[in-house]
Amino acid sequence: MNPLDPRILGEWWNTFLRGLGLAEGWIVFINGLVVTLILLGFGLTSVIFLIWLERKFAGRIQDRLGPNRVGPYGLLQTVADALKLMTKEDITPDNAERVTYNLAPGLAVFAVLMLLVVIPFGPGLIGVDLNIGVLYIVAMGSIGIMAALMAGWASNNKYALLGGFRTVAQLLSYEIPMVLAMSVPVLFAGTMSMHGIVEKQARFQWFGLIMPAAFLLYIISALAENERTPFDLLEAESEIVAGYHIEYSGMKFAWFFLAFFLNTLILSAIAATLFLGGWQGPFVEQVPILGVFYFFIKTTAILLFFMWVRATFPRLRIDQMMALAWKVLVPMGLVLVLLAALVVKLPIPGLLQNLILFVTNIAILLFVLGAVGRHLRKEAERYKVRYQVSGIR
């Protein structure tokens, strides 16, 4: 018996509950309640830390200190900010559609929190191992879109409405490459269950290493789905002020903020699960609790990458953003899915399959980058000619 194995701990807990003489239905109920509370507590408190991390990390990248006044290393800054937001006056615009206006922030957080259920934190540590886990993630994403639309419309503000339009246009467009990228590991693993996908990535057969192009495709679409730079034109201050949450203040704004950071965390966790082997790593077989450690290391690495991008990149124009989704990412995703489907069915050993996939992925990546680079150079040339003709330098 290994006390460090969460599965055995779970068994022990169930036996303990049965020993108390509870009916099977009650045990299911209590376990559900406990898991829900743990996930909620984890999700909501991790956001406080995440906001601090993002500000500190971005600060260091941009040669600043970041928050450093409240608590050691400014650790309590977010707590102070949260308290400030809670005590702020709650303003509802006169012409807002009240019910929808108040429903939208809650729905935004709901859509993200629901995703925590299918994330495998370690061997046996998963809320519910749905056999349609990946599809469930995609479906919940569409509820988030509705929240943004509702907020944009109910505020009765033209900037909010424009922000809502942009949100739908962007999230719908980038959902397609994201689903294509996610279906590549699903095809390769032969299952949609998050736990099953992790188990297929044992012995460093991480799908992100075998198929770097699919991994990159997922990362780019995740940045867009999360409304992060360079895709943050949904809340571009210089164009539409703050986008769909312009009218929200105090706690309701905090809810959108919460949904945003929680979404970053969960998209990183999904990336770690689908492409970096989740809780797989050395000695996980012997000491399963190490899996939790590996999972968080991988998630944090992707998280820091997202923050790095946000701290350094400028914003895309809306036409560039749409062109990138439909003319580059979607065709690339379709080719990758086709490729994975073909290679998986080839009657050759697994190692050779991996090698073929790796080589073709790199080739696709080089081809796409080359094509985009050529296009951008041509466009730059065109602009130069146009400005010289009209006399503007």
Added chain:
Amino acid sequence: MVLQAIFILVALFTIGCALMVVLHRNLFISALFLIASFFGVAVIYVLLEAEFIAVAQILIYIGAIATLIVFAIMLSRGMMTGRTSPRNAQALWAGLGSVILGIALLYVVAYRVQWPVVQKDVPADAIARLGSALVGRYVIPFEVASVLLLAALIGAVMIAREKEV
């Protein structure tokens, strides 16, 4: 017992939302109620242990269809704030016709159709079987639907395309 109570609650919620879709005076709110009613249907699928269909329902009906409807309403001028009346001169006859049609349909569904009933758990590879059925036995309807969608896609591109000067 508990399941039955949940089912009744969810069914009432779904029907209530569906009624609000036709009765509410604001078109945008009607669309939001439509989404709520889709969600209720998804919960009923979950109660029937058809998780895949439930998630597909959310993905396709809420994620795609409802979003498109809401988008269309938002882009039509005056539809957002205007209060449209759900009734017109033919309200009485339309209501009567719907009630009679509804009763007739319910009668047929409840008494005339032999529903195949299987007292077994859902097999673990239900999704795999569904997939094989789609590209095996039901391949022609599946492909016809794909061709239809492709035609719609090409049509949309043709309409939206910039005119060459």
